[in-house]
Amino acid sequence: MNAHRVTDDELHAYVDGQLAPERRLVVERWLADDPEAARRAEDYRAQAAFLHEIFDPVLREPASDPVHDLTEKLRGRIAGNDNAPSWHAKPWVRMAAAVMLVVAGAGGGWLGRGAVNNSPAVQQRQSLATFAEEASQAHRFYTSDERFQVELGADNQDELNSWLSKRVGREVFGPDLGKVGYRLIGGRSLPTDLGAGAQYMYINDQNKRITLFVGAPQAGNPSKFSFTQNGDVATFYWVEGSLAYALAGRLSKEELLGIAEAVYNDVKAGPPRRDPPPQQDQQNQPQEQQQNGVQPVSDTQKPKDS
Amino acid sequence: MSKFGVELEVHIASLRRYARALLRNNRADAEDLVQEALTRAVARSDTFKAGTNLRAWLFTILHNVHVNQVRSKAARPDEVDVDAVESKLVSPARQEERVELREMMRAVDELPEEQRKVLLLVALEGLKYEEVAEMLGVPIGTVMSRLSRAREAVRAKLSNEGSVTLRRVK
Numbered sequence: 001m002n003a004h005r006v007t008d009d010e011l012h013a014y015v016d017g018q019l020a021p022e023r024r025l026v027v028e029r030w031l032a033d034d035p036e037a038a039r040r041a042e043d044y045r046a047q048a049a050f051l052h053e054i055f056d057p058v059l060r061e062p063a064s065d066p067v068h069d070l071t072e073k074l075r076g077r078i079a080g081n082d083n084a085p086s087w088h089a090k091p092w093v094r095m096a097a098a099v100m101l102v103v104a105g106a107g108g109g110w111l112g113r114g115a116v117n118n119s120p121a122v123q124q125r126q127s128l129a130t131f132a133e134e135a136s137q138a139h140r141f142y143t144s145d146e147r148f149q150v151e152l153g154a155d156n157q158d159e160l161n162s163w164l165s166k167r168v169g170r171e172v173f174g175p176d177l178g179k180v181g182y183r184l185i186g187g188r189s190l191p192t193d194l195g196a197g198a199q200y201m202y203i204n205d206q207n208k209r210i211t212l213f214v215g216a217p218q219a220g221n222p223s224k225f226s227f228t229q230n231g232d233v234a235t236f237y238w239v240e241g242s243l244a245y246a247l248a249g250r251l252s253k254e255e256l257l258g259i260a261e262a263v264y265n266d267v268k269a270g271p272p273r274r275d276p277p278p279q280q281d282q283q284n285q286p287q288e289q290q291q292n293g294v295q296p297v298s299d300t301q302k303p304k305d306s
Numbered sequence: 307m308s309k310f311g312v313e314l315e316v317h318i319a320s321l322r323r324y325a326r327a328l329l330r331n332n333r334a335d336a337e338d339l340v341q342e343a344l345t346r347a348v349a350r351s352d353t354f355k356a357g358t359n360l361r362a363w364l365f366t367i368l369h370n371v372h373v374n375q376v377r378s379k380a381a382r383p384d385e386v387d388v389d390a391v392e393s394k395l396v397s398p399a400r401q402e403e404r405v406e407l408r409e410m411m412r413a414v415d416e417l418p419e420e421q422r423k424v425l426l427l428v429a430l431e432g433l434k435y436e437e438v439a440e441m442l443g444v445p446i447g448t449v450m451s452r453l454s455r456a457r458e459a460v461r462a463k464l465s466n467e468g469s470v471t472l473r474r475v476k
Contacts, residue, residue, distance in 0.1 A: 009450045012457070016428055018435060043461050048429040050410040051327070055430060058323040064337045070344035071318050077351035078314070078360075 006030045011037060015044045049230065056141070128217065128244060129228070132237040134192050135213035135246030136230040138199055142188070143209045143250075150186030150201050160187055161271070164198035164214075170242055172214045174200040175266035180259050182210060210249035210256075212263060217244045225260060227253060236260040240267060317361045318344070320431055321368055327426045328372065330415050339375065343368035365433065366441045369423075406464075413463035421456035424449055429457075 006027050013019040014027045031038040063071070142149050152160050154174065161173040167189040174184045182202035190197050190213075197215035204210075223239045234256045237246035245267070247260045321343065325336035347354075347367050354363050414422060423442065427433045428449075435453075439446040 008454055012450065012453055013435075016432075016435075040461070043464075044429075044457050047410065047425075047457060047460055047464075050407060051414070051426070051430045054331075054407050054411060055323050055327050058326045058336075059319045061322075063318070063322060064341065066341045067318070067322070067337060067344060070341065070348060071314065073348050074344060074351060075314050077348055078354055078356075 006037075011041060012044070015041050015048075049232070052140075128223065128226075128237065128239065131192060131197075131213070131215055131217070131244055132226070132228050132235050132246045133230065134190075134197070135199075135211070135237065136228070136233040136235045136248045138190055138213060139211045139233055139235075139248035140230075142199065142201070142211065149209075151188035153186040154184040157184065157272075164189060164200075167196045168198050168214065168216055169196070170216050171271060172198050172243065173271040174202075174212065175263050176272070177202055177259065177262055177266070180262045181205065182259065185209075208249070208251070210247065210251070210259060213246040213248065215244045215246075216242060225257070225264075229253075238264070240264065243267075314360070317364050320361065321364055324365070324426060324431050325368065327414075327430055328423065331411070339368065339372060342375075343371045346371060359437070362433075362437045362441065365427070365431075365437075369441050409464055410460070413460040416463070417456050417459060421452045421459070424452040425456040425460070428453055 006023075010019060010023060010027055014024070014031075019027060031041060062068075152163060154160055157174065164187055165171045165173075174187060177183070181204045183204075185201050185203050187198055187200045190199055192213075192215050195216055197213055200212045200214070202210050202212070217239060225236050225238050228235050228237070232250050233248055234251055234253055235246055235248040236256055237244065238260075239245070245263065247256065247263055249256050249259070251259075318340070322336065322340050325339045325343075326333065329335045329339065343364070347364060350367070354360070414425065417425065420442075424438060427438045427441070428435070433441075435446055435449050439449045442449070
């Protein structure tokens, strides 16, 4: 019994994502045996979710002019002669920054992460959990305001898919969820713990929105469906092939599972092959790739220069 | 470079959120506090060492400015009117969440300031316990006990309200 003894501090650290990784299992085992402690952990989490719900809108409010000017001044002072390029002022970068912040605030996200030495397996599990966390926060964030819910609409799905594939560096696509009553409305690219990620947004007839987050993990060990609940947002996440997926929605676990299975099956079946054969895509790609200096792992490129 | 640009942007948005929560959702006061903190940060930018924790540096400055403000106001205390505070709750997203969010606001507002700060820094801003300890100039054990007391006090208040059920769906 005493071997399982967990301190009060560790319960808080567990909730706050600040627990030493080797103690995590011990705490989880304890919580499974102690309903009162499990309820406390749950309530603490709910408190954090409430705080985010109340105050995260501040992130979307424009700063006052003096604060904005001081930010610019400070940027110049601290970064020395860094004439910050204007790209950071673009709305989507601000939004991306805000999302990183939302994530950082949730359970000690990656911005605030200290240097912790973990085994690769633990690291992978953690980064996948962080990825799922990012997915649910991004869901919360981008479904909160219809003005910027998607960066690019789904009117032209080929365009959307190839744009996001370029950002992620692998071939990604928004699966067809018509069978479960959801249609794709668009997507956006976001920074994640695993590099650039793609968020696809779907909507059903009741105006209920779900998002599918796709990222490229470093080591693509296939994993089964995992589930996490973040406030009122439920998320299933898994790894399939070279990609990690996280499906988030304000739905019950069972409802979401049904959709996750539909996503899984459609992804397994592969991307939609439409009229233009793959050869045509290849001709359009190389210029972009040279500019970016990024080598996609995707199979759509051929080694032209060699 | 570019990473730095986004990072600063993120930290300042974070400061603004924290200031708003700390000052009980008073938008004007919160922006003033951030403005004064940034003014001081610009003046003391030479004390920031590149590669160190920018966020902790900014939060510490904001904390010190706030402490000074509170001290100078101590001579002429003005009571906080609970109704006025509630009317300033500008952001409840949806109708059905109003009640529980309002209860949460009230429970947090009623905490002693030292506990409220720790709860907000940890649960809202995601600061590390060590960062909070250093920022407030207290031992880490003190941070943990304030955090624990804050969370239990909020929990007790929310469960007393009856109207609020904190996700206990079986």
